[in-house]
Each structure stands twice: as structure tokens, then as C-alpha cells.
Amino acid sequence: MNACKALICESLDGPAGLRVRDVAxxxxxxxxxxxxxxxxxxxxxxxxxxxxKYQTRPAPPFSPCGEFSGHITALGAGVxxxxxxxxxxxxxxxxxxxxxxxAPAARLARVPSGLSLERAAGLSIAYGTTMHAFAQRxxxxxxxxxxxxxxxxxxxxxxxxxxxxxxxxxxxxxxxxEKVALALxxxxxxxxxxxxxxxxxxxxxxxxxxxxxxxxxxxxxxTEIGLRALRWQGRLLVIGFASGEIPRPPLNLALVKGADIxxxxxxxxxxxxxxxxxxxxxxxxEWAAAGKLATHIHAIHDLADxxxxxxxxxxxxxAGKVLLRLQG
Numbered sequence: 001m002n003a004c005k006a007l008i009c010e011s012l013d014g015p016a017g018l019r020v021r022d023v024a025x026x027x028x029x030x031x032x033x034x035x036x037x038x039x040x041x042x043x044x045x046x047x048x049x050x051x052x053k054y055q056t057r058p059a060p061p062f063s064p065c066g067e068f069s070g071h072i073t074a075l076g077a078g079v080x081x082x083x084x085x086x087x088x089x090x091x092x093x094x095x096x097x098x099x100x101x102x103a104p105a106a107r108l109a110r111v112p113s114g115l116s117l118e119r120a121a122g123l124s125i126a127y128g129t130t131m132h133a134f135a136q137r138x139x140x141x142x143x144x145x146x147x148x149x150x151x152x153x154x155x156x157x158x159x160x161x162x163x164x165x166x167x168x169x170x171x172x173x174x175x176x177x178e179k180v181a182l183a184l185x186x187x188x189x190x191x192x193x194x195x196x197x198x199x200x201x202x203x204x205x206x207x208x209x210x211x212x213x214x215x216x217x218x219x220x221x222x223t224e225i226g227l228r229a230l231r232w233q234g235r236l237l238v239i240g241f242a243s244g245e246i247p248r249p250p251l252n253l254a255l256v257k258g259a260d261i262x263x264x265x266x267x268x269x270x271x272x273x274x275x276x277x278x279x280x281x282x283x284x285x286e287w288a289a290a291g292k293l294a295t296h297i298h299a300i301h302d303l304a305d306x307x308x309x310x311x312x313x314x315x316x317x318x319a320g321k322v323l324l325r326l327q328g
Contacts (some may be wrong), residue, residue: 007324036099068092112288130158151174153218160187162287210229212230214237226264
């Protein structure tokens with residue numbers, strides 16, 4: 001196969017700068033494999049990277065999407081443990097919205113029996129980030145109280161599910177009754193609809209002694225509310241800034257609470273500690289194959305329908321993962 005279809009960001013104008021083009025097929029370099037991509041998953045950062053507003057800023061032309069699933073078609077020099085034809089899922093910083101990609105083998109995991117390629121496509125970033133956040137950063141313990149902000153998005157639902165599987169009491173916070181209901185259906189113990197309720201007051205009511213861990217992919221004003229909700233030696237996990245606002249919380253709160261504010265940069269962790277990351281992702285894949293993770297899919301769009309897919313993410317209408325279909 002000498003060429004493939006790809007979604008290309010030709011200018012930093014968001015979805016308006018995207019086009020479907022024919023591109024040359026890649027060749028696997030040392031330590032890489034070529035994957036025929038079945039599905040690429042969108043994340044909120046894709047709306048930012050296509051505008052040049054994300055911390056990773058590739059110059060056009062490039063393909064968006066950081067996670068994918070598919071089948072291996074070629075192995076580069078030095079690659080061991082994988083075979084041509086195997087179903088895999090994985091992630092990159094960007095570039096997965098192509099029919100064929102060359103990806104580092106260290107960033108791949110096998111799709112276990114019983115797990116579809118659709119569900120596997122969205123496992124890497126949301127669940128990989130969350131496993132790293134809970135296992136290596138916060139050291140989440142059985143019986144602790146975990147608050148998840150933005151609990152109905154792809155990353156938020158992953159935090160709800162994994163937090164519950166790790167034995168935490170999960171309080172899910174979201175912007176509508178429907179989104180709270182979705183989080184409750186995925187393992188949350190309690191929920192707060194902050195479109196109608198005072199988030200700070202409700203957290204105080206549900207956890208009068210404070211909470212152990214806050215998982216924050218939202219930023220903005222909610223970060224300070226989460227920090228105030230922590231108990232002594234609580235942990236605030238900084239995941240991202242879906243609100244579009246990078247917060248500046250008063251650091252005296254961290255001082256008086258003996259609290260930790262922990263940045264979660266999963267991509268760098270996965271590159272620096274591939275063995276630990278592989279353990280995390282194998283655990284996630286096993287949970288998903290056993291039906292313990294819903295890996296909820298909001299919608300699947302054909303590549304030509306990318307505008308609708310991006311709109312669902314940008315307008316925060318997605319309750320779960322939004323996928324682009326690259327094959328068929």
C-alpha cells in the first residue's frame with residue numbers, strides 16, 4: 001500500500017483548517033511498527049492543537065488525534081514482542097488520523113480477546129492518564145474519597161470508572177443532570193450537578209471532613225473549589241484545562257492543608273517509564289475486556305464527517321469518546 005487517506009491540518013484555524021487528503025504510506029523506522037488504523041479517537045486537546053493553542057505545537061501540515069487502534073502491517077528494526085497482523089491500540093502526541101501510521105512499539109499494547117477495536121481506540125490517553133494519576137502520582141487507596149471534576153467527558157468517565165475499581169468513594173461533578181446520571185451509571189457513589197447546585201457547598205455537605213483526592217481536567221474556578229475541598233494531606237491532580245482557563249489558586253491553601261498539587265503528564269511518563277506504563281495499560285485492557293470498564297463511545301464518524309466529530313468535542317456535547325473511522 002503506497003498511499004492512504006489522512007486528515008490533515010493545513011492551517012491553524014481549528015476544524016476550518018482541516019482537509020482529507022491522500023498521503024504517502026509511512027515506513028517503520030527502528031523501534032517502530034506500521035499500524036493500519038481502524039479508529040482514531042478525538043480528545044479535547046485536538047480542538048486546541050489544530051488552533052496552535054496546545055502545549056504541543058506542530059507546524060502544519062500535520063494530522064491530529066493522539067490515540068488509535070488497528071492492526072500491525074510492518075515491523076521496524078529491533079522490534080520484539082509484536083507480530084504482523086496483531087490487533088493493537090496505542091497513542092502518540094498527534095498524527096493518528098491517518099489510514100497508516102508509524103508508531104513507537106513502546107507506546108502500543110495488544111487488544112485482548114473480547115475487546116473490540118472500537119472500544120480499544122479510546123483506551124490509551126484517558127485511561128492511561130488516569131492510571132498514571134492514581135497509581136504513580138496520587139497513590140489512591142481503597143476507601144479514600146475521590147472527587148472527579150468534569151466527570152462525564154472521556155477523561156472524567158475514565159477517572160470515575162478506575163477510581164471505583166480501585167475501591168474509592170467517587171463523587172462525580174458535571175454540568176447537567178444527564179451527565180451526572182451517566183457518571184453514576186459508570187460507578188460514581190454520589191454526583192453533583194454544578195449547573196444548579198453550589199459545588200463548594202455540596203462538596204462540604206458530602207464530605208464535611210474534606211476529600212482525599214481531586215481529579216481536575218477542567219481548570220478555571222473549579223480548581224480552587226477542589227483545592228478548598230481537600231482534607232489534611234489531600235492531593236489535587238492537575239490533568240488539564242478544558243474550561244480554557246489556567247487557574248492561579250491561592251497557594252496558602254496547599255500550605256495550611258499540607259496538600260500536594262500534582263501535575264499529571266502521562267505522555268512523558270510513558271516515554272520515560274515504558275515498563276511501568278505497560279503494566280498500567282495491560283491492567284486497563286484486562287479490565288476493559290472483562291467488561292469492568294465501559295469505555296463508553298459517544299459517536300463514531302466516518303473520516304469525511306470530521307467536522308461533526310470536532311463539533312461534538314468543541315461544544316462539549318460528547319458524553320464519552322468520539323471516534324473517527326479510518327477503514328471501511
